[in-house]
Amino acid sequence: MRHVLFRLEKDRYALPLAAIREVVVAPTTWTRVPRSPRAMKGVMNLRGRVVPVVDLRELLEVGPAAGAGQARVMLLDRGRRELGLLIGEVDGIETLEKVGPPAPKASAAVKGLARLGALPVTVLDPDALDATVARAFTTK
Amino acid sequence: MPKKVLVVDDSVFMRDIIKDIFAAGGFTVVGEAGNGVEAVEKFKELKPDLVTMDLVMPYRNGIDATREILRSDNKALVVMCSALGQETMVMEAIEAGAVDFIVKPPRAEDVLAVVKKVLGEA
Amino acid sequence: MAASWDTSRYLTLFAGEATEHLEALGKDVVTFEKGATPEVVDSMFRHAHSVKGMASSMAFEATAKLAHQLEDLLDALRADLARADAQVADVILQTVDALSTHVKAAVANQPLPDSAELGAKLAALHRVLTKKDTPVPAPAPVTSTPARSSPSSPELEAPAPFSSSSSGVVDPTTPPRYSLRLKINPASNQPGVRGFLAYKRLSTLGNVFDLKPPLDDIKAGRVPQGVITLELETDQSEDAVARTMRTVGDVELESIAAVVKTPPAPPVAPEADPSRVVGQEPARTIRVRTEVMDEFLDQAGELLLATSRVRALSRRVPEALRPSLDEAVDHLHLLVKGLHGRVMAARMTPIAVISDRLPRAARDIARRRNREVELVITGEDIELDRAIVDELADPVLHLLRNAIDHGIEPPEERKAANKPPKGKVTLAVTRQRERVVLALSDDGRGIDVARLEQAVVERGLMTVDQVRGLTERERLMLVCLPGLSTATDVTDISGRGVGMDAVKRAVEQVGGTLEIETKPGRGTTFRLALPLTVAMVNLLLVSVGDEVYGLPLGKVSGVIETARERLPMSQNAPVLQFGQSVLPVHELSSLLEVPAGPPSQGQAPFVVVDGDDGRLALAVDRLLGQEEVVLKALSQPLDLVPGLAGVTILGNGRPVFILDVARLVTA
Structure with missing residues (x-):
């Protein structure tokens, strides 16, 4: 299956290409979401639509970003709505076939680990990502 | 009957100066607003004969507010308050429908002359 | 210039307000040091500008000059954010401090300190910042068609380069023409704007021809001896023209004379009488005020x-x-x-309400720009909510103007490109499921995307890498970047005119979307996809810290301004006296779990609202005013947040949450 490869700082991640609507440049200012979990970065105005954006590092609990590497927002296609993920750089599109089991203690949004040449890639599950965000709101 | 004026400026200080000029000139200042959003609201509510409008304001600038006011009443008389160096913005405001402009710092005789002309009283 | 009032009366007010601005500016510098954003520079600019205006009104010339220099510096920075560095921040901070010292001296009635050294520093930095290392090339000269000499009789007038399929034939009679000579008062301090104002006022009466000097020169203040001559084609009488000119300050109408005699009006065909409805039973209607x-x-x-x-x-x-x-x-x-x-x-209103005025506008614009244009309008019977139709009037006119001004080439250029000399502009309105699509297309030169990208980078609006990361669609949307669409040199070359950001904003504000398609040499299409209806809500906008929230006005009972520290306490919690009752006070920031602003000094606003469990007072930082907005429903996960009723996008593009006031505390 074709995946979009992207980075959070140094770590490589992938999401199925079919689940992605587009990738846009992250805005410089955010409208904060009241009463929201820490992972909720805010909402952005995307061509007249208000799109919620989560900080993927926070959501996956891999620690806050060290620098200003959060340059892009990847928009997950959720049918009639969108969920934005704040990420680093997009590396490209690759076919990932074999996805092995996830690392122990990985977030529920992680589907498993794949390899691209010698490099490990964490493959995420779009549905589970969405559910993780909803859970972060309800258990906050 | 004295003409009714709405004074829009984000600076209370500047509003006070302009208000005093109008009071001395025999006008009634029926209201004042500190930003463009308020200006539009107050205009609709108070139906003044004339509005003086600052250009640079937070939240909604004078040009947008002028456009909005003209949209609700295309006979509205809006006079811009500008500073030297803001020529381009003033022209944009005129494009949006402002009828004239005064230059800050406002001098009483200039303000009253412009306003009377606009109201057809000169 | 001597102030014409006793400034001492305003001194306290001046000191208070100037200090507030300078404090806010200082705070902005801290944000600025962490990363220069257009917003923070804009905010700094506004504060500097306010201080300048106040100081010069108080005749504190040295203070005004310093603030002016700071304003210039920030303006230069706005155009080129990439040049913001620690050194710049340092100088700004020094200036803020110096200005504060000025204000203190003014209050104490002491002589203003000498800031010449700092002024020189500011000037030097400004020179560095405005020196472009990659100069924007001058726009290619537009091949101009020689203007038609004014015809000696209306019969010789060339046919109007315009026809419309929608609203029939344009009235062939030419209104009378007058030759005017205007003189700008030599004492006027902004002669360019004065001349422009006179021109604008006259163009509301009819069409202006043979304007001398040309409009661009007038706008730039290049008016030799202050004399402007022009010809005005108008239905108005000579007297009416003179009367209009009398309302323009500092511009005198020196002479006015008819150029051609009014031809006898030809008999009007009875079908064209708009007051009669022919051939159909009129529907029975009543007029209702839109409010x-x-x-x-x-x-x-x-x-x-x-x-x-x-x-x-x-x-x-x-x-x-x-x-x-x-x-x-x-x-x-x-x-x-x-x-x-x-x-x-x-509430549904046909698009015709706005499209009916386009043929006339197209004709006027085409004439002024020496273009030949055919405008075709289809689907104007399709209806939309009145609020949306109202909002679209200006954007659609703007798109039309751009299409003719910048899209359609002059006839010679078109012939050279093997195109018919007459350009075609189409406004096609179609209904597509739950949306109405307005497509405005021209068969002109198309948008030069490469040039557009280059300009965006040159202006520092985006980096090369950012532009490279954009999709093709996003690249075209660059035309709507605020800092770009006001720069005529860029947009003329790239084939699209000014003010596109305003068009995009208006479309988005009614919940619509804007898409652009272009083919080099073949033309451009702007596609506005609009919702059929809107849900409008009247809001009181308030700010808390850096955030803005909307409170539905229907739930607001009143606003009280009082000093926070003077609120009475009841059971260790602050309360507010409102009429006969005593209300609990809640900090909106803590209710919403967002950072609070700096503690206010003096009067602070409290909004009294009706909650599910009774009235309460919300402490906010500032009241920003009322606004009627389109309410958008919240989608997951935002709908999981208790206390939110919806979201809207303000005119400035900022998303703002609308609070469910009734359940703010109970939820």
Whole structure:
């Protein structure tokens, strides 16, 4: 299956290409979401639509970003709505076939680990990502 | 009957100066607003004969507010308050429908002359 | 210039307000040091500008000059954010400090300190910042068609380079022409703007020809001896023209003379009489003020919400009563929905309300720019909510102007490109499921995307990498970047005119989207996809820290301004006296779990609202005013947040949450 490869700082991640609507440049200012979990970065105005954006590092609990590497927002296609993920750089599109089991203690949004040449890639599950965000709101 | 004026400026200080000029000139200042959003609201509510409008304001600038006011009443008389160096913005405001402009710092005789002309009283 | 009032009366006010601005500016510098954003530089610019204006009104010339220099510096920075560095921040901070010292000296009635050294520093930095290392090339000269000499008789007038398929034939008679000579008062301090104002005023009366000097020169203040000559084609009488000119300050109408005699008006065909409806039974209608229609919609919307509340409450009644209550609520809901639907239907207005004026506008623009244009309008019977139609009037006119001004090439250029000399502009309105699509297309030169990208980078609006990361669609949308669409040198070359950001904003504000398609040499299409209806809500906008929130006005009972530290306490919690009652006070920032602003000094606003459990007072930082906005529903996960009713996008593009005031505290 074709995946979009992207980075959070140094770590490589992938999401199925079919689940992605587009990738846009992250805005410089955010409208904060009241009463929201820490992972909720805010909402952005995307061509007249208000799109919620989560900080993927926070959501996956891999620690806050060290620098200003959060340059892009990847928009997950959720049918009639969108969920934005704040990420680093997009590396490209690759076919990932074999996805092995996830690392122990990985977030529920992680589907498993794949390899691209010698490099490990964490493959995420779009549905589970969405559910993780909803859970972060309800258990906050 | 004295003409009714709405004074829009984000600076209370500047509003006070302009208000005093109008009071001395025999006008009634029926209201004042500190930003463009308020200006539009107050205009609709108070139906003044004339509005003086600052250009640079937070939240909604004078040009947008002028456009909005003209949209609700295309006979509205809006006079811009500008500073030297803001020529381009003033022209944009005129494009949006402002009828004239005064230059800050406002001098009483200039303000009253412009306003009377606009109201057809000169 | 001597101030014409006693400035000492304003001194305290001046000191207070100037200090506030300088403090805010200082705070901005801290943000700025962490990363220069357009917003923070804009805010700094506004503060500097305010201080300048106040100081010069008080005749504190040295203070005004320093503030002016700071303003210039920030303006340069706005154009080129990439040049912001620690050194720049340092100088800004020094200037803020110096200005504060000025203000203190002024209050103490002491001589203003000497800031010449700092002034020189600011000037030097400004020179560095405005020196472009990659100069923007001058726009290629537009091949100009020689202007038609004014015809000696209207019969010789070339046919208007315009025809319309939608609204029939344009009136072939030419209104009379006058030759005018204007003189700008030599004492006027902004002669360019004065001249422009006179030109604008005259162009509301008719068409202006043979303007000398040309408009661009007038705008730049290049008016030799202050004399402007022009010809005006208008239906108005000579007297009316003179009367209009009398309302323009500092510009004198030196002479006015008719150029050609008014030809006898040809008999008007009876079909063209707009006061008569021919060939169909007129529908019986009544006129309703638009505000009444808005109120109907508000009330119908409120009814819908009230019904949902009743339904929610019905879950609390004993099981035995539930079925019959539910049935009654269902019925009520159905009736209210029907009513709401009918109110929405009554608000529907045909696009023709705005498209009817386009043929005339197209003709005028084409003439002024020496273009030949055919405008075709289709689907103008399609209806949209009145509020949307109103919002679209200006954007559509703007797109038309751009299409003719910048899209359609002059006839010679078109011939050279093997195109018919007459350009074609189409406005096609179609209904596509739940949306109405307005497509405005021209068969002109298309948008030069490469040039556009280059300009965006040159202006520092985006980096090369950012531009490279954009999709093709996003690249075209660069035309709508605020800092770009006001730069005529860029947009003329790239084939699109000014003000596109405003068009995009207007479309998005009514919940629509804007898409652009272009083919080099073949033309451009702007596609506006619009919702059929809108849900409008009237808001009181308030700020808390850096955030803005909307409180539905229907739930606001009042606003009280009082000093926070003077609030009486009851059971260790602050309360507010409101009429006969004492209300609990809640900090909106802590209710919403967002960072609070700096503690206020003096009067602070408290908004009294109706909550589910009774009235309460919300402490906010500032009141920003009222605004009527389009309410957008919240989607997951935002709908999981208790206390939010919806979201909207303000005119400045900022998303703002609308609070569910009733359940803010209980939820």
